Amino acid sequence: MIVRKLLFAASLLAGSSSFALAQTEIRWWHAMTGANNEVVNRLADEFNAAQKDYKVVPSFKGSYADTLTAGIAAYRAGDAPHILQVFEVGTATMMAAGKAIKPVAELMKEAGQAFDPKAYLPAVAGYYSTAKGDLLSFPFNSSSMVMWYNKDAFKKAGLDPENPPKTWPEVFEAAKKLHALPEHKTCGFTTAWPTWANIEQFAVWHNTPLATKGNGIDGFDAKLTINSPLFVKHLENLAELQKTKVFDYSGRTNSGEGRFSSGECPIELTSSGFYGNVKANAKFAWANAPMPYYPDAPGAPQNSTLGGASLWVMGDKGAADYKGVAKFFAFLSDTDRQARLHTDSGYLPITLAAYEKVKASGFYKENPYLETAIKELNNKPPTENSRGLRLGNLPQIRDLWAEEMEQALNGSKTAKAALDSAVERGDAALRQFERTVAR
Numbered sequence: 001m002i003v004r005k006l007l008f009a010a011s012l013l014a015g016s017s018s019f020a021l022a023q024t025e026i027r028w029w030h031a032m033t034g035a036n037n038e039v040v041n042r043l044a045d046e047f048n049a050a051q052k053d054y055k056v057v058p059s060f061k062g063s064y065a066d067t068l069t070a071g072i073a074a075y076r077a078g079d080a081p082h083i084l085q086v087f088e089v090g091t092a093t094m095m096a097a098g099k100a101i102k103p104v105a106e107l108m109k110e111a112g113q114a115f116d117p118k119a120y121l122p123a124v125a126g127y128y129s130t131a132k133g134d135l136l137s138f139p140f141n142s143s144s145m146v147m148w149y150n151k152d153a154f155k156k157a158g159l160d161p162e163n164p165p166k167t168w169p170e171v172f173e174a175a176k177k178l179h180a181l182p183e184h185k186t187c188g189f190t191t192a193w194p195t196w197a198n199i200e201q202f203a204v205w206h207n208t209p210l211a212t213k214g215n216g217i218d219g220f221d222a223k224l225t226i227n228s229p230l231f232v233k234h235l236e237n238l239a240e241l242q243k244t245k246v247f248d249y250s251g252r253t254n255s256g257e258g259r260f261s262s263g264e265c266p267i268e269l270t271s272s273g274f275y276g277n278v279k280a281n282a283k284f285a286w287a288n289a290p291m292p293y294y295p296d297a298p299g300a301p302q303n304s305t306l307g308g309a310s311l312w313v314m315g316d317k318g319a320a321d322y323k324g325v326a327k328f329f330a331f332l333s334d335t336d337r338q339a340r341l342h343t344d345s346g347y348l349p350i351t352l353a354a355y356e357k358v359k360a361s362g363f364y365k366e367n368p369y370l371e372t373a374i375k376e377l378n379n380k381p382p383t384e385n386s387r388g389l390r391l392g393n394l395p396q397i398r399d400l401w402a403e404e405m406e407q408a409l410n411g412s413k414t415a416k417a418a419l420d421s422a423v424e425r426g427d428a429a430l431r432q433f434e435r436t437v438a439r
Contacts, residue, residue, distance in 0.1 A: 024053065024320055024321060025057055026054055027082050028056055028082065029059050030060060030085040031064045031067040031087070031309070032085070035276030035277050039345050043056075050331065053324065064309065065087075068084075068090045082324075085141075085309045085312075088307055088309060088310070091136075092216065092390045102313040104138050105134040107322055107329075110322065115330070119333070120135075123377045127305075137310035137313075140308070140309060140311045140350070143271045143273040145272070146291065147171075147267065148278065150266040150282075151286055152285050153263075165289075166290070169295070175247065187259060187265035187266075189268065191250065193253060193307075194252065194402060200305065202234060203389075204304060206294065207302035209225050211391060215390070216392070217389065217390045230297060235408050235419060239409050242410075254274075273347045275369070276346055290379075301376075302383065303381075305386065306377070333350075335351060338350060338351050342358060392430060392434065393429045396429055397430070400425045404421050
């Protein structure tokens with residue numbers, strides 16, 4: 001009797017071991033931090049609990065740029081993850097990666113997963129699709145840039161917290177009043193992702209080109225135009241305000257976002273996806289508003305462009321692995337899940353159904369700041385200047401732009417000289433990318 005029980009127990013153990021071995025592991029490399037890192041882990045846990053054939057294993061790999069670099073290096077070493085989160089400025093680089101990627105439209109079709117690209121918000125799907133409309137990567141944490149502001153600080157400075165500044169001149173004047181308060185002497189306002197804020201989003205919001213060829217969408221032979229008068233004027237204004245810290249530079253990425261949530265900087269332009277961290281860490285009343293614009297710029301404000309990141313599927317994986325990735329993407333596309341992701345994180349709902357569900361629930365009436373980015377994207381029908389951008393080597397070009405902006409802000413160069421240099425150096429990087437793609 002004892003022997004039979006032992007044999008039965010052994011068979012159960014053997015069966016559970018076989019089950020564990022049969023489970024296919026899906027590696028997901030990402031760049032999400034803080035509250036959004038918790039969202040990533042929760043999604044993986046929920047998927048893993050919902051089925052037993054696959055196990056998604058998320059791994060934080062540093063900043064967006066670090067994650068992209070790690071993914072490329074891993075592919076070359078033959079050890080790429082299945083899923084790589086890539087920020088929007090890496091789109092052209094990934095598009096040109098050839099066999100290193102598996103297009104999402106192809107993946108879903110081969111795996112037999114129901115998939116309708118028209119189910120996604122047009123502004124979101126269009127950014128990550130070919131000219132024919134085939135989705136290359138899976139939209140994930142899509143966002144746009146908004147202006148976050150400290151309502152308590154506004155009240156203290158005699159500003160109306162229910163009527164935030166709409167134009168850049170109004171922002172400058174509000175920031176001067178805020179800076180006059182002792183607690184904001186180090187910062188009247190700031191921006192995270194300064195090139196995204198003050199070049200990329202600035203360009204499309206003002207319906208002015210930052211590059212030829214439709215900002216690179218119509219060809220890799222685009223040339224930069226960010227030294228035109230509107231860009232120069234804006235950088236001149238920032239450089240002048242930097243002298244007194246009415247404006248204060250916060251670095252090249254989003255590392256300075258904590259300056260807002262801590263209360264140091266009462267105004268900050270950054271991603272709508274900052275919502276989760278603001279909600280968790282700010283000890284004051286806060287809100288957001290659309291990006292400011294120059295009222296003398298014809299047609300402004302136009303529409304914003306997409307930020308955030310998408311999920312790219314890496315090449316050279318087996319059919320069973322790809323089936324698991326496709327199943328995970330279908331899981332992520334669920335309407336209820338997308339609606340919750342949006343309300344939890346502040347990132348855009350990627351499907352039309354999720355947006356309509358949240359809207360119908362009355363959620364935006366109580367939480368209008370989560371609809372700001374959506375309204376920006378849909379403010380006006382996109383033009384050739386505002387439908388987005390697709391420039392090769394853009395992660396590296398952003399660093400070149402930032403170097404030149406920093407020299408203007410610290411007084412080493414005039415704004416015009418800095419932007420002329422940014423164009424010259426950026427064009428050289430574009431030509432290098434063009435030659436690489438042509439090989």
